[in-house]
Amino acid sequence: MATVEAVAVRATPQAAVSKRALIRAAEMIGGGLVLLFLLQWFLGYSLTDPDMWAVYQRSFASGTIRTLGYVAIILPVSVILGFAIGWARVSRFRTLAWPATVYVEFFRGVPPLVVVIFASVLGPNLLPERFQSAELGLTLGATAIAFHSAAFQAEIFRAGFQSVSRGQLEAAQAIGMRPMQSMRHVILPQALRLSVPPLSNEFAVLIKDTSLMAIIAGREVFHLTLRVQDTIFREGGDLRWLFGMWTAVAIVYFILTFTVSSVMKLVERRFHARGIEAISV
Amino acid sequence: MIRVEGIHKHFGALHVLRGITFEVSKGEALVIIGPSGSGKSTLLRCINLLVEPDEGKVLIEGAQVNRPDIRPEWVRQQVGMVFQSFNLFTHLSVLENVMLGPVRVKGLQREAATAMAKELLARVGLAAKANAYPAELSGGQQQRVAIARALAVDPKAILFDEPTSALDPEYIREVLDVMAALARSGMTMIVVTHEMGFASSVSQRILFMDAGRIIEEGRPEQIFENPQQDRTRAFVSKILR
Amino acid sequence: MAGTLKDQERKRARAFDMMAGIALTVGAIVVLVEIFVGRSGFDFGWVVDHLPGFLNATQLTFYVTTVAFGAGLGIGFLLGWARTARWIPLDKIVRDREQLREEGTSLVAARIGTIPVILLSMAKYLVRRIGDAYVEIIRGTPLFVQIVFIWSILLVNYPRLEQKELFAGLIALTANTGGYQSEIFRAGLQTVHSGQVEAGRAIGLSRWGAMRHVVLPQALRLIIPPLTNEYIGLLKASSLLIVIGVSELTGYGRNLAFTSFKIFEVFAVVTAIYLLITVPVSKIVQYFEVRYRIPGLGIQQPAEARV
Numbered sequence: 004m005a006t007v008e009a010v011a012v013r014a015t016p017q018a019a020v021s022k023r024a025l026i027r028a029a030e031m032i033g034g035g036l037v038l039l040f041l042l043q044w045f046l047g048y049s050l051t052d053p054d055m056w057a058v059y060q061r062s063f064a065s066g067t068i069r070t071l072g073y074v075a076i077i078l079p080v081s082v083i084l085g086f087a088i089g090w091a092r093v094s095r096f097r098t099l100a101w102p103a104t105v106y107v108e109f110f111r112g113v114p115p116l117v118v119v120i121f122a123s124v125l126g127p128n129l130l131p132e133r134f135q136s137a138e139l140g141l142t143l144g145a146t147a148i149a150f151h152s153a154a155f156q157a158e159i160f161r162a163g164f165q166s167v168s169r170g171q172l173e174a175a176q177a178i179g180m181r182p183m184q185s186m187r188h189v190i191l192p193q194a195l196r197l198s199v200p201p202l203s204n205e206f207a208v209l210i211k212d213t214s215l216m217a218i219i220a221g222r223e224v225f226h227l228t229l230r231v232q233d234t235i236f237r238e239g240g241d242l243r244w245l246f247g248m249w250t251a252v253a254i255v256y257f258i259l260t261f262t263v264s265s266v267m268k269l270v271e272r273r274f275h276a277r278g279i280e281a282i283s284v
Numbered sequence: 285m286i287r288v289e290g291i292h293k294h295f296g297a298l299h300v301l302r303g304i305t306f307e308v309s310k311g312e313a314l315v316i317i318g319p320s321g322s323g324k325s326t327l328l329r330c331i332n333l334l335v336e337p338d339e340g341k342v343l344i345e346g347a348q349v350n351r352p353d354i355r356p357e358w359v360r361q362q363v364g365m366v367f368q369s370f371n372l373f374t375h376l377s378v379l380e381n382v383m384l385g386p387v388r389v390k391g392l393q394r395e396a397a398t399a400m401a402k403e404l405l406a407r408v409g410l411a412a413k414a415n416a417y418p419a420e421l422s423g424g425q426q427q428r429v430a431i432a433r434a435l436a437v438d439p440k441a442i443l444f445d446e447p448t449s450a451l452d453p454e455y456i457r458e459v460l461d462v463m464a465a466l467a468r469s470g471m472t473m474i475v476v477t478h479e480m481g482f483a484s485s486v487s488q489r490i491l492f493m494d495a496g497r498i499i500e501e502g503r504p505e506q507i508f509e510n511p512q513q514d515r516t517r518a519f520v521s522k523i524l525r
Numbered sequence: 526m527a528g529t530l531k532d533q534e535r536k537r538a539r540a541f542d543m544m545a546g547i548a549l550t551v552g553a554i555v556v557l558v559e560i561f562v563g564r565s566g567f568d569f570g571w572v573v574d575h576l577p578g579f580l581n582a583t584q585l586t587f588y589v590t591t592v593a594f595g596a597g598l599g600i601g602f603l604l605g606w607a608r609t610a611r612w613i614p615l616d617k618i619v620r621d622r623e624q625l626r627e628e629g630t631s632l633v634a635a636r637i638g639t640i641p642v643i644l645l646s647m648a649k650y651l652v653r654r655i656g657d658a659y660v661e662i663i664r665g666t667p668l669f670v671q672i673v674f675i676w677s678i679l680l681v682n683y684p685r686l687e688q689k690e691l692f693a694g695l696i697a698l699t700a701n702t703g704g705y706q707s708e709i710f711r712a713g714l715q716t717v718h719s720g721q722v723e724a725g726r727a728i729g730l731s732r733w734g735a736m737r738h739v740v741l742p743q744a745l746r747l748i749i750p751p752l753t754n755e756y757i758g759l760l761k762a763s764s765l766l767i768v769i770g771v772s773e774l775t776g777y778g779r780n781l782a783f784t785s786f787k788i789f790e791v792f793a794v795v796t797a798i799y800l801l802i803t804v805p806v807s808k809i810v811q812y813f814e815v816r817y818r819i820p821g822l823g824i825q826q827p828a829e830a831r832v
Contacts, residue, residue, distance in 0.1 A: 034658050101546035102553065112803040113796050114761035117775050121792040124782070129560055173334055174371035174430075178385035178437050179361035188388055192375045211667035218767065218779075225669055229768075232677070245677040253666045253674075260665050 035257075042250065050251065055244040062231050063248075066224030067255050073145055073213040073223055074259065078206060081149040085156025092161045103157065110154030115147070116215050122147035123219045144219045152209045159205060163198035164190065196274055203267035207260040214256075228252050285310040285472055286363070286441055291330055291340035293323070300326050301337070302496035308441070308474055313467040315483040315504075316476045318493035319519060324476045325368075327493070328443045331474070332356075332363045344440070361389060364434035368446040370426040372418040378405065378429050379414040385437040397436075404432040408462050424455025428462055441472035448479055478523060480508065492516045572790050575781065579794055582777035589691075589773060590760045593698035597759075598752075600699065601706025608656040608711045618642055656707065663704030668765050672697040676769050694766040702759050709755065713748040746817055753810045757803050774798060 043049055056063075091103035110118070126143035127135055167190050175185035217226035228248050235244060286308045293301040300323045308314045316324050329335040331342055333349070333356040342350045349359045373381050382401040386392040392400070405411045408428040418426055427447055434442050444463065448456045460482050467473055467486050477483065483490055484504040492500045492507060492515075500507065500516045511517040558567075663671070676693035679686060686692065717740050725739035764775035772780070774795060782791040 030654070031661075034654060038658060038662075097542045097546035098549060099546075102550045105550050108804055109800070112800045112807075114764035114775060114799060116764045116767065117778070117792075117795055117799065120775075120779055121782075121788070124788055125792060168371075170367060170369050170371035171373060173365075174367060174373065174433075176334055176356075177332060177360055177365040177367075178433065179357045179389040180385075181355075181357050184388055188384060189373055193373075196375060207664070211669075214667040214669040217669065225667065229673070232673075242677075242681045245681065246674075249670060249674045249677065252670055253662070256667060256670065257665045 039250070042246070050247050052241075052244065052247055054241065055247050058235070058240065058244070059228075059231050059248055059251075062227035063224065063251060066222065066227035069221070069227075070213050070223040070225075070255070070259070073148075073216060073221070074210055077145055077149045077152070077213065078209060080146075081152040081156060081209060082202075084149065084153035086160050088153060088157035089160025089164065092157055093164045107154045107157050110151050111158075115151040115212055116218060118147040118151055119144045119215045120218060140219055141216065141221055144216055144221065148209070148212050148215060152205060152212065155205050155208070156202065159198050159201045160194070162201070163194035166197050167193045196271075199267055199271045199274075203264050203271075206263045206267065210259045210263060211256060224252055224255055285345055286331060286474070287341075287343040287346075288327075288331065289341045289343070291327065291337045291342070293326055293330060293335065293338050300496055301330070304340070304493075304496075304498060306491060306498060306501070308472060310440075310472055311470045312489065313471075313473040313475065313487045314489050314491065315487040316474065316491045316493055317478065317480075317483065317507075317519070317523075318499075321495075322493045323496045324493055325445050328365070328445050328474065328476060332360050332365055332443060334360075334365070357389070361437050362440050364437060364439035364442045366427070366430050366434050366442060366444045366447050368449050370418075370423070370430045370450070372426050372429055372433070374418055377415050377417055378410065378421070381418070381429060382433045382436045385433065389437055401432070401436060404435050405429070407435075408432045409458070422455055423451045424458045427451065427455075427459045431459075431462055431466070435466075441474070442466070444473060444475040444477065446476050446478070448477065480523065484508065492519065494519070567793075568787055568790050571785075571787055572794055576794075578777065578781070579774070579798065582772055582774045583798055585771070586760065586763050586773040589694060589698060589763050589766065589771070590756065593695055593702055593763075594756050594759055596695075596699040597702035597706050600703030602710050604656050604659065604703060604707035605710025605712075605714060607652050608660075608707060609714050618646060660704045660707055663701055668697070668701055668762055669768055671701055672765060672769060675700070690766075690769045690771050693769060694763075694771050698759060698763065698766075701762070702755060705755055705758075706752065709748050709751045712751075713744050716747055717743045750810050750814045753806065757806055760802065761799065 039050060088103045088106060091099040092107065094100050094103075123140035123144040126146075127139050130139070171189050171193065172185060175189040180188070213221075213223055214225040215221075216223050217229060220226060231248060232245055234240075235242065287306075289305050291301050291304040292299070304323075304327055306314075316327070318324050326335055330337045330350075333342070337350055340350075341348045344359065344362055372378075373384065376384065379398070379401050382404055383394075383397045386397040386400060387394060402411060402414060405414055408431055410425060410428055410432070413421060413425060413429075418429070421429070431442075431447075447463070448459050451459065456479070460479060463473070463475070464482070464486050475482075475487070487504060490502065490504050490507045491498055492511075492513075494515050500511060500513045502512075506512075507516065508520055511520055672694060675697040676689065679689045679693050679696075683689070721739050721743065725734065730738060763773050766773055767776040767779060770776070778791050778795040782788045785791070
């Protein structure tokens, strides 16, 4: 049964960064470099063109910082909201469950871009005068992204809750735990652990979704790069700079998503109870 | 000490328990046998209120406990349960599994709870596995931990719901030994099982249930060798082969 | 009897629960609509007048989505299949060879030179890695960036091409969905055990027969739900073509909203159209998934959005 695996598990100590992970990272970086080289060779441009950077670097830097800022704010908000809605979804109170379901169906059925655009334009009407500002539209757009991601995260949390087998709840009840206690000490820890891998995916999507802010002039890296692109078109400039810029943008997103995924993997490993997937699914 | 009177339970259109009445005295080890679907698991779950009876009374030490003004959590501290599928908390170590009840439900300090947990694990023969996780244990080991976990909240009685049915044959013995030792130490137990050897050697009384009713009740020798009812006879002959 | 009183209580509580649920949902929607529209009222007439425009744009959305999906199907399948390629690590080849040499076997296999085996293995490795890299890029960068990147390639290299925007959009969407679909195909192919093919052949089926009667029925059940979800996802993703000026539904809606100032009406129509397409399709897929599912067989479906 589980004993053979148990021996195997204990034989290989879990280092924080295993040898295999290092090899994979090396492969990825190496492959990435090869890819960059090939791209530059085929499409005839260079990532390190100083003329391009002279024109682009300010936009690139400020845009990247702004993207980071959006991620830093939207991600936590969406997690809290998504968790709350996911909980509501599995609640036995239809008062909570039905609105939550409608919310999820809505935000999963409509493209996020639509919500962003119309939230930033229609939203200001909702709020009284004193909140109005130039930044309001952007804030509402970012809120729309958070709401959209929260819907998907709600589904992830819901799946996490439902994956914890019923017997766990019964066992918690059998030793005399109150419903809040069994949720806090038994169900929640397991549900959260199960949710971490799919959440990692969703965070990557969220990071990419920040680019949607460009449509409402969000001044993050995608938007600013588009503006530089427009400038190059109007005032003339080496069109091949475009490739360099977009490759740089792609690399930014790569680094962001990779960082977040790696953090999530560390979280997963840190809280991993040996064999949890084997039993609870 | 535990008495049920006129217990009825419906699941939708299914009338699972059709008027169950019996009693278990303090220190007694009662065994319930019967074909699957006869409602044995449901009956056990009615006693510790994991399932609410539609009709009837559950009495512990003379007081009715299936009342809206009595918290089910309190009842479950008095009557523990060991499940067929063990249901150990997968995210906690063995020691933490046993400690969770005393710390969170009874409010014990961690050091005291740790000491008690270690002692209980030693009692079931698993002191060495205190820091292992459930997935690393065999079925028999997991079930013994489950028994220690049930004992940790100091119940007056323990319900066993087919504790060895999910085990590979080589692990059944070790769990039954623990249960027998428990019975000898005077714990009040109600055991639903198919293990006839255990029933004969450990319990003084056996109940045979079928289709939601108690068909027959008696001493092990009588039930196995000289059943009075036809249905009892049919069932016993099938399992004794 | 004690039971019935509690039953009545419970039924009443449940009814209240349901009504509160409906009230909250409907109420929230009504409140929102009132706030936006309250003063001037919802201009139904205007909506009806402009409906043809919307439907036209929706048509373009469908066209783009379907073409990209179809092309992506081919790419996805080939790529997914390629990514199931297993290569043998170099050191293992060497070790196996040495072992064979030691045993002194004169098997034909031992006589196939080491070089071709190494080359084949390297080829598989490259194919696998290139496939992985492609999917990593698709999944690691925003669709926005992919669209603009392709468009700028066309701009630079084919400046006189007509309808560059539409073309670029199609290519970008195809490349994007191809990457995601390859994940689906890969998972589907890997889930149906190779043992199934063996078992099929053991009862007398040919390799193709085993494929047709054993593997394919299982694989189809596995990949059709995620593929349908992918189609829906692509439909929503097509809204991003707005960035290069393609007038699919969202682009049309945005332009119309800004010129006509009937912003809420446009929002309502656009949202309604998307929901009318996506929600029923999802429900149908869910229904068939449950109905035709094989217990114990399934791909972990990501609930992920995609941009």
